[in-house]
Amino acid sequence: MAQKTPFESSGKNKTTTYNEAISYYENIAKTYPQAKLFTYGSTDFGKPLHLLVLSRDRVFDPIAIRKNNKRILLINNGIHPGEPEGIDASMMLARDLLKTDQLPKDVVICIIPVYNIDGSFNRTSTSRANQNGPIAYGFRGNSKNLDLNRDFIKTDSKNSAAFQLIFNSWQPEVFVDTHTSNGADYQYVMTLIPTQKDKLNSILSAYLTKTLVPDLYTEMEKKGYPMIPYVNSFGEIPETGIAGFIESPRYSTGYVALHNTIGFMPETHMLKSYDLRVDATYKLLQTYINVVQRDAKIIGENKRKADEFVAAQKEFLLEWKLNKTLANDLSFKGYESGHKASEVSGADRLFYDRSKPFTKTIKEWNNYEPATSVQKPVAYIIPKAWDRIIDLLKLNNVRVDELKSDVKVPVESYYITDFKTSAKPYEGHYLHSAVKISPVHHTLQYYAGDAVVYVNQKTNRFIVETLEPQATDSYFNWNFFDSILDMKEHYSAYIFEDTAAELLKNNPELKNKLAAKKAADADFAKNGAAQLDFVYKNSDYYEKTHNRYPVARLVTDVKLDLK
Structure with missing residues (x-):
């Protein structure tokens, strides 16, 4: 069976609706015994999260999969439904892997068809004002108007709780969360945010930086989609340099790093045509599968070592800061920019001239301490x-x-x-x-x-x-x-004045403490209410x-x- 996706049937300018995606995956699961569609929990929209699992061995129990030393790759789509490339790319990829009998031997692939189900139903053609297609798409916020890519710790949404149930049941070694960028103009279709290397466990980080990321770049270049790190510009334009993105645990990749999972946020460029953005996402997901299959043994061993390391670890880092003195050079393919008078305000406005592409060396700051x-x-x-x-x-x-x-x-x-x-x-x-x-x-x-x-x-x-x-x-x-x-308790000053006087009379240590505070703080020495409060807060009357x-x-x- 070669079921076409709505994206393909539309001439590659429409993205799939939620109902179409689930119907498509249900059909795939009925057709191919190597595919199974699960549901988990609920979402704020009242529907469960779906998870398509592709397993060459037809084993669909995560405990048995880990026992058989298989890797698990989790792909999350539609966390921002206005950025839907992954929704369409994953549907085609799942079909093609099954149809051509090319499921990897040592990797089980898990796909969340649409994470923000709520937002996917809020479908318009205007909420992404800076984006080039598709014709219609969902909205960034869910039905509680929450950005689900800020909800992985606070878990205000049922979506987040259902995702965490999926993630912690399957415990993937590699996680990919598909996105679309918003920002500067440049030549690349695909940009990439890996888990920030300095806050990832060092065992995983060594493999990420020395092997996984370089190989993703090499393979995508071969497939016609050279990549660049996510263009997080220091100034108005990329030539001023870009900074590595530090994703705290509120974000999907920051959350998975807490569990020693290597995470990625691929970000296609919003101004490229939708068909190219989907194709680049398809090829990148394909590349992840190939590399994880190739390195299945070492990825599994690294995860085991990282888990052991963290279990015994004594010191934990809680915050990081960017080292602005350390930078490396990046070859960057951009467009010449300039300023001209705005037709709206008359003030100077930025513009990019696509008739003037360039390749320049720019600075990247990506060392966090x-x-x-x-x-x-x-x-x-x-x-x-x-x-x-x-x-x-x-x-x-x-x-x-x-x-x-x-x-x-x-x-x-x-x-x-x-x-x-x-x-x-x-x-x-x-x-x-x-x-x-x-x-x-x-x-x-x-x-x-x-x-x-x-x-x-x-x-x-x-x-x-x-x-x-x-x-x-x-x-x-x-x-x-x-x-x-x-x-929860306080005092009436006119009553506590007498109590405080008695406390000072019977407690020389407290009396000396008050005197020292008055001697050190001239404003405090003039403020009777503050002194009374000081006595209260240094007494047994103050709630501990x-x-x-x-x-x-x-x-x-x-x-x-x-x-």
């Missing part, structure tokens, strides 16, 4: 009240133990002493950043059913980068714990849970009675 790090604890203890966090950890294959009985435990707690919060909402949240902490060692009461997460697992990076509040995409920064940041981060660190290996 550690900015914040932390030593892992023996375990984290999470009170059972914070069940959303516990559920997300379990969804990500984190082993979570539970206390069998009530117990007092010596722990290290963080008090949040400072942070910045965005002035405007971002993806439904007012993000925190620049978190400052003050660690305190004390003994806290815990109760039967409270969660204990030991940091000796292959999922350690996920554990640490979500639970340490200083991490870029920590649960704290995504507002999961904002209720600890305001006080205010600003205390509720996820505690077990820093000594105390034996706990666990279920």
